Amino acid sequence: MSVTPSRVPVTVLTGFLGSGKTTLLNRILSEKHGKRIAVIENEFGEVGVDSELVIGAEEELFETNNGCICCTVRGDLIRILGQLMKRRDRFDYILIETTGMADPGPVAQTFFLDDELKNTFQLDAIVTMVDAKHFEQHVDELNEPAEQVAFADLVLLNKTDLVDEAALARIESRIRGINGTARILRTKNADAPIDRVLNVGAFDLNRALAVDEAFLEPEYPFEWGGVYQLGEGDYLLKTAGEHDHHAHEHEHEHHHDHEHEEGHSHEDLEIVLLPLTDATPTELQSAIEAAVRAFAEPATVVNCHGDIAGPGHYAIDISHPGADFTLGIAKAGAYALFCEHHPGEFGLTLQGQRPKAERRFASHHHEDDISSIGISDPRPLDPTKLNQWLDYLLKTRGQDIFRMKGVLNVKGEDRRQVFHGVHMMFDAQAERPWGTSPRINQLVFIGRGLDRAELEAGFESAVAK
């Protein structure tokens, strides 16, 4: 007797104070897009103009089970969304803005745990705004910014006009380190296209799992590789900025005078230069193994203005802006350069040269205790053992695992099994058939203090024998 209309997508907007959430909301509300949007704000608003509705909410946390944080929901959202269900006017989208310090967990869990809401609303995506200017400071000082990034399906890296490219590359790399699966979109004045923010379908099991391929690869000791065609001669490898000799010397003396003061850091960047037969992407790909081996060898330390004498493993001192090094090429040909960090973080360039091909590799910064771990493995899984593993994992580590998603190759199943979860809450279903595409398991865990060895051992235990 009851008809089930399609569920209304709900976007959760998180972000630290001042990151630009309000600017984005105002843009969405004032733009002409012909959609009816209800906004649930963390302050008391008033009814918006025309087709929008703005509702104020105060964070009300409710436990649904035995004090478990994974079973905490937002009572205010249950009530307000319940009220929206009673209205005759339907909304196309719901946007929930959380306070800068709010934990997105209970917001997301509300849509898994409340049986009435989950029939009417579909969590669409968690969008986290990051203030490029202050993110690095905030993420070092507080827990919330990293947690908000960890929960995100989409990160809007906002205020990109207030920092330089090197900082943006550094922040993106840090975000990648925390959350290996979120899409990152750079914005200036929260100017993200609305269709990139709303109706993203991140929690829609019918849409393909969007995981950065690089993220699912094994860990490499480098984040970037490029291939150059170089003739015989000297090339200047230089970081961005002007090198100031006076400042350099002064700082040096200063350092001597105050021995107890922390000296400026001596920052090394490890690089590996390898000869190739051809300057092509294929050649770059085939050089990865050699590069991994080279990174395992001891590195030659090269000071500022020093020489990089042909292929090898070097640790170049990039402590100062505008640091430069002379790369001597004795024999013309194709060369691959692998860098420990993305060269964009320092504005590192080989002057006068552009790479013929380049590639990013998964960033494995572990400076944050929140990180992502990906597992990619083709072997079919045993459904019973898989359930046992996931049950155990969620029971013991559910509080630490913020997000989890994956595509699974289950033995005896013709279709892809897809799943996603927030803490212990979990949705899974069979998706489209594998057909002729190669069967592979791709799992991603985002959480605090995750142990790769533990996750891999667990995965191993679920492999069908």
Next chain:
Amino acid sequence: MAKQSLSFALEARAAAQLDDYVVDLAWSPDGKQLALAGGEGKVALAEVGEKLSIATLGEHMLGTLALAWQPHARRFATAGQDGSVALWDAAAARQLKRWKPGVGATQALAWSPIGDALATASGKSVTLWSADGDRIHAFAPAASTAVGLAFDRPGTDLGVALNGELAVHRIEKARYETRRYKWPAACLTVNFSGNGRFLASGMADGTLHFWNRSSGKDSQMRGYECKVQLVGWSDNSKYLASCTGNDLVLWDFSGKGPEGQKPLVLSGHTDRVDAFAWQSGGEHLLSGGRDWRLVLWRPGRAREPIDVQMTDGEISAMRWSPDGKRVAVGEKQGRVSLFEVVVR
């Protein structure tokens, strides 16, 4: 000669349309008027006669959340998502007063049994007001949002449903001492048994909890497929009714009580039960749900429905008249209808 047993049935009397989702209804003490609360915010008054005639009195922006008629008076109170509480004069069909007791939505209202005090729950603050809306006492802010309020039958205690506990404030002689009944999940309702012996709460963890008020001993009843939001004691305190999915679940508190016993499960609906009400001064129970059915039960006598009536849509609220002879039923599409219990 065979003994003739009385047979009860429901007969439809009148109906009218409220231009809103019916969240709740409240009878005037004389049974001549019905106050109506709408999900989009309407506050209306219906004159009950041969026909039902509805007049809108005002609104709570973004939805009315609570409605309560003042005992022994021609006034009722409403509260809403807008945070305000309003007092309405049913004789003059107008608003008397409106105010905001605190920050946040006002989710619950309760009149003291003699009608001299109105309790409100707004966000984390619970406040006691005089019948004219003057503040009598503001309780210390709770640790969480208060979602339910109820006075016990003598009016000596006020119960508050909170996250992780029921707080019971002693109102008598303005001592305002608080006793806490704790359980690690969100309490969604607070229900005093009429005989004063028990305190019950429907919980967000899908259990029903009750405490023996004198011993403080608590018991938990499990097996619900969803959070327990609808809870109600029968007028004689014999049964504690609740819902799970399409069924009503009744715990029998007569004799040794429900511990270790199986509940009485009443199955008469084909879709979710969204409302039920015990007869005032009687033993009948009425339930309604998404299957458009209005079902009359007499749990002490039969597990089967004693009558079923179809309504025009999904049922969202129902209330018995004070004399226990009629029932007002509200639907999600706004229809309000009256039924009378007749003997056949």
